[in-house]
Amino acid sequence: SQTIHQWPATLVQPVGSPLSLECTVEGTSNPNLYWYRQAAGRGLQLLFYSVGIGQISSEVPQNLSASRPQDRQFILSSKKLLLSDSGFYLCAWSDRASTEAFFGQGTRLTVV
């Protein structure tokens, strides 16, 4: 069966520090991968999606970047965090032929 791992679960970082959140998927090949950010109790904002290694689509201009160095690995990064980067970050995957998404447990990022 397929599983998705996302870590860390919580993170407190100072303003101006770098960020690296990692997401890996097991049990499937060539998945679509997604990073979302969620404001408290609200909907999900699509940040990046990837349909293959090295292929990244960015949805909104921001202080963040994403990379997909391996087929089942998706990384969210920032060189210098801003206070406004605080939030709940969710990684998800789907099959190529499907729009059904399966989510990781999320990372609660607090920038102080």
Place this chain on the structure above:
Amino acid sequence: TQLLEQSPQFLSIQEGENLTVYCNSSSVFSSLQWYRQEPGEGPVLLVTVVTGGEVKKLKRLTFQFGDARKDSSLHITAAQPGDTGLYLCAGAENNNDMRFGAGTRLTVKP
């Protein structure tokens, strides 16, 4: 870029009551999903609807896809406290850019 609007934003009801929440858009979707999310966790897929006019039932939950594939509804019969959560709809015009509505926060009081 399609926009998914969900209503109501918040809903608080007593155990045993029925409710309906809505997901509307001006865009046509190839498919639409409903998810439920609990605090501090990722959303969990409940159902996918694909065909216009389609109705799917999941125990006490009934999902309907509009004939034009632009809207959907979720009806819960005899709500229970365990139904409490954030209900999100999501759609994609193609298979790559899944987008979510802002959600309906449901609270079922015992």
